[in-house]
Amino acid sequence: xxxxxxxxxxxxxxxxxxxxxxxxxxxxxTLRLPGMPLVRTFISHDRxxxxxxxxxxxAKQLHVRKRFFEQMIGCTRSREDYYSKIQTDPDPPFRFCx
Amino acid sequence: xxxxxxxxxxxxxxxSVAALARKxxxxxxxxxxxxxxxxxxxxxxxxxxxSGPLVGxxxxxIPLDLAVEIEDRLYVVSDDIFLMYGAGDTLEKALDDYALSxxxxxxxTEDSVRTNPHDAPLLAALRRYVRxxx
Numbered sequence: 001x002x003x004x005x006x007x008x009x010x011x012x013x014x015x016x017x018x019x020x021x022x023x024x025x026x027x028x029x030t031l032r033l034p035g036m037p038l039v040r041t042f043i044s045h046d047r048x049x050x051x052x053x054x055x056x057x058x059a060k061q062l063h064v065r066k067r068f069f070e071q072m073i074g075c076t077r078s079r080e081d082y083y084s085k086i087q088t089d090p091d092p093p094f095r096f097c098x
Numbered sequence: 099x100x101x102x103x104x105x106x107x108x109x110x111x112x113x114s115v116a117a118l119a120r121k122x123x124x125x126x127x128x129x130x131x132x133x134x135x136x137x138x139x140x141x142x143x144x145x146x147x148x149s150g151p152l153v154g155x156x157x158x159x160i161p162l163d164l165a166v167e168i169e170d171r172l173y174v175v176s177d178d179i180f181l182m183y184g185a186g187d188t189l190e191k192a193l194d195d196y197a198l199s200x201x202x203x204x205x206x207t208e209d210s211v212r213t214n215p216h217d218a219p220l221l222a223a224l225r226r227y228v229r230x231x232x
Contacts, residue, residue: 025198028206037217038210042199044185053169057176057183095179096219 003050003073005043008058011073012041016082033083037094039063063090143167148175152197152228156204160227164196180224204228 009027012018018029022045031039041061050058052066059069063086071077085091149161164175166189173192176183182203184196204224211217 024202024205026202028202030206030210032210032214035216037220038207038214040203040206042182042202044195047185051169051172053167053172053174054183054185057174057181060176061181061183092178092181096223098216098219 001055001070002052003055003070005048005050008050008073009043016072016079033087036087037097039086060092062086063092063094065091146175148193148196153194153201155231156197156201157229157231158197158200158227159229162227164193166192179227180220200228 009020009029012029012031013020016031018031018039021028021030025045026042027045029041029043033039039062041058043058047054055069056066059066062069062082064072064082068077068085068091072082144166146164146166147161148164149158152158162177162179164177167174167176172185172187173189174183174185175189175192175196177196180200180203182196182199184192184194184199186192186195204221207217207221207224211221
C-alpha cells in the first residue's frame with residue numbers, strides 16, 4: 001500500500017516520538033531509547049509518495065516488517081506496541097550491538 | 099541487548115569497482131532499460147557490487163552488495179548490512195542517493211556515539227567500510 005511521505009513523517013514524530021532533522025541531504029528521523037542503538041530512517045526531501053518498495057525499506061530501517069509499519073502509520077499499532085517490538089523482537093535484528 | 103546478529107565483515111567479495119556499479123555492463127544495462135520500459139506494478143530485483151568513490155572525499159573501502167529493484171519506473175538500491183537505501187529515476191541517481199545516505203549515516207552515528215555507547219559497534223563497522231580521504 002503506497003503511503004504519503006509526509007504522513008509517515010508526521011506519524012513517526014507525533015505518535016512515536018521520533019526527532020526530525022531536515023538540514024541534510026535527507027529528512028532524518030531518529031528515536032533514542034534507553035539501552036539501544038539509535039533507531040533511524042531516511043526520507044527523501046522531494047518524493048511525496050512511497051510505494052511498496054520504499055515503504056519496505058523504511059520499515060526495515062525501523063526494524064519491523066512492512067505490515068507492522070503500515071499498522072503503525074495507520075492506527076492499529078501504538079507507540080507501546082512499537083517500542084516493545086523493537087526492544088524484544090526487532091525484525092531485522094540490530095546487527096551491530098555493544 | 100540480546101537481539102544482535104554479529105557482522106560478517108570481510109565476507110563481501112572485492113570483485114568490483116565503483117565504475118562497475120555506476121556504469122553497469124551491457125547485459126545489466128539491457129536488463130535495466132528493458133525492465134524500466136515495462137516497469138509498472140511488477141517489481142524486479144537484481145544485485146550489484148558497489149565500491150570506490152562515493153561523494154567528494156568519501157570512499158567506500160569494502161564493497162557492498164546492493165539489491166537493485168525497479169518499481170513503477172523508480173530504481174531502488176539497498177544493502178542488508180547497514181539497512182540503507184537510495185532511490186532515483188535512473189540507477190545512477192539511485193546510487194548517488196544511496197551514497198549520500200550512507201555518508202549521512204556515518205555523520206549521524208558519529209554524533210550519536212558521543213552520548214550513546216550502543217552506537218559504537220555500528221560506527222566501528224561504518225569506519226571499516228567508509229573512509230574520508232584527506
